[in-house]
Amino acid sequence: MADIFALIDCNSFYCSCELVFKPHLKGKPIVVLSNNDGCAIARTPEAKALGIKMGTPEFMIRENKAMKDVVMFSSNYTLYGDFSHRVQEVVREFVPNVEIYSIDELFLNFKGLEHNDLVEYSRKLREAVLQWVGIPTGIGIGPTKTLAKIANFMAKHHEGSQGVFSLMDEEVRKEVLDHFPIEELWGIGKASRAKLNEMGIEYAGQLRDMPIKQARQYGTVVAERMINELRGISCIPLEELPPARKGTAVTRSFGCVVTDYDEITQAVSSYCARGAEKLRSHDLVAGKLTVFMHTNPHRNTQQYYNKASATLSPMTNDTRAIINEAMKLCQRVYKRGIEYGKAGIFLDDLRPENEKPLDMFATDKPNSEKLMSVLDGLNQRFCKNTLQFAGMGMDKAWKLRCERKSPCYTTRIEDVAKVRAD
Numbered sequence: 022m023a024d025i026f027a028l029i030d031c032n033s034f035y036c037s038c039e040l041v042f043k044p045h046l047k048g049k050p051i052v053v054l055s056n057n058d059g060c061a062i063a064r065t066p067e068a069k070a071l072g073i074k075m076g077t078p079e080f081m082i083r084e085n086k087a088m089k090d091v092v093m094f095s096s097n098y099t100l101y102g103d104f105s106h107r108v109q110e111v112v113r114e115f116v117p118n119v120e121i122y123s124i125d126e127l128f129l130n131f132k133g134l135e136h137n138d139l140v141e142y143s144r145k146l147r148e149a150v151l152q153w154v155g156i157p158t159g160i161g162i163g164p165t166k167t168l169a170k171i172a173n174f175m176a177k178h179h180e181g182s183q184g185v186f187s188l189m190d191e192e193v194r195k196e197v198l199d200h201f202p203i204e205e206l207w208g209i210g211k212a213s214r215a216k217l218n219e220m221g222i223e224y225a226g227q228l229r230d231m232p233i234k235q236a237r238q239y240g241t242v243v244a245e246r247m248i249n250e251l252r253g254i255s256c257i258p259l260e261e262l263p264p265a266r267k268g269t270a271v272t273r274s275f276g277c278v279v280t281d282y283d284e285i286t287q288a289v290s291s292y293c294a295r296g297a298e299k300l301r302s303h304d305l306v307a308g309k310l311t312v313f314m315h316t317n318p319h320r321n322t323q324q325y326y327n328k329a330s331a332t333l334s335p336m337t338n339d340t341r342a343i344i345n346e347a348m349k350l351c352q353r354v355y356k357r358g359i360e361y362g363k364a365g366i367f368l369d370d371l372r373p374e375n376e377k378p379l380d381m382f383a384t385d386k387p388n389s390e391k392l393m394s395v396l397d398g399l400n401q402r403f404c405k406n407t408l409q410f411a412g413m414g415m416d417k418a419w420k421l422r423c424e425r426k427s428p429c430y431t432t433r434i435e436d437v438a439k440v441r442a443d
Contacts, residue, residue, distance in 0.1 A: 025131040026169040032157045034125035035063035041155040050091045057274040095423035143185045163188040167250035170207040199226035272365025287414035300338035308336040308370030312350040317362030329353040335380040
């Protein structure tokens with residue numbers, strides 16, 4: 022029985038999450054900004070129609086009179102992550118075989134559900150996500166993941182698709198691919214596009230018809246795999262289990278210029294606390310820590326970048342041990358008189374906690390696991406940073422700007438929406 026893939030993609034996901042609790046803004050141009058309220062990272066169709074592109078700086082939107090009606094939000098990843106989880110739970114009610122591709126995209130395998138009209142079944146799935154979660158979606162169906170991705174594009178742009186488009190029919194597939202620009206293909210970047218254009222290939226149908234031998238000369242196994250996928254031969258399986266993490270990072274731009282060493286160490290300590298929390302949530306330990314800091318490349322000041330790394334021995338996810346090592350690295354990296362714009366940490370060499378190698382010359386902190394469990398439990402139950410380390414500071418003047426951040430309606434009890442009957 023052949024695989025039948027589908028891709029469900031949330032429309033303007035971050036903006037849609039904001040609109041769930043602000044329905045009065047529907048139809049207005051909405052933009053969600055990056056960390057530090059820097060630039061646009063999500064836009065509604067109305068915002069796109071005004072010419073706002075991905076990466077458009079916030080000040081250009083704010084100062085443009087033609088964009089005076091644009092509503093901008095600071096990014097609220099806690100809210101978006103919770104909505105993503107809710108969408109996933111609804112999808113699993115309809116389709117058991119699911120791959121979480123990104124925060125707003127899921128690949129599905131309809132294998133075993135062929136007795137249904139899959140287009141109609143997908144419409145019911147779409148309606149359920151909209152009704153139960155409030156997020157609009159588009160669904161593309163195809164015999165391969167690449168074709169499902171193309172079908173998803175068509176679901177959003179083809180008039181009359183009603184949010185669902187299928188490329189299971191060979192004639193429909195040929196018609197679409199023969200007019201589908203290669204720059205819209207999954208995995209085709211600017212360099213690949215230029216190379217293919219030089220060969221006279223501008224549409225997906227032309228790439229599909231390229232001889233495999235020529236594809237091998239053109240580049241890599243990736244090109245050959247792409248051609249087979251366009252021909253309906255599945256080469257990319259569904260990955261229901263997420264790949265093991267190889268590393269995790271916590272990096273932030275500062276909300277203002279930072280020069281003071283104590284403020285830098287407060288920020289790095291906060292990033293270490295978040296990184297250690299992420300490790301524990303995945304039952305992982307880290308064997309390597311890197312600390313970096315640098316200036317803002319867009320400011321006309323002395324530019325500086327530096328980083329330093331250290332081995333964590335024994336491997337750990339204990340916040341105390343990670344902060345302690347990070348403070349030593351900060352002393353090596355920090356340079357007096359520099360106007361810093363960003364700092365961060367990387368935790369690498371990750372392993373499952375139950376596979377942590379023994380170190381006969383090192384000793385774990387006593388009761389580490391119990392203490393970290395209590396720390397995480399209190400912060401989850403009451404609020405982020407309810408209990409924190411002194412080195413993280415209290416004032417946090419360096420914290421990134423998020424002046425337009427909406428409440429965490431679904432994850433913080435004090436932010437739950439209130440309904441009043443007058």
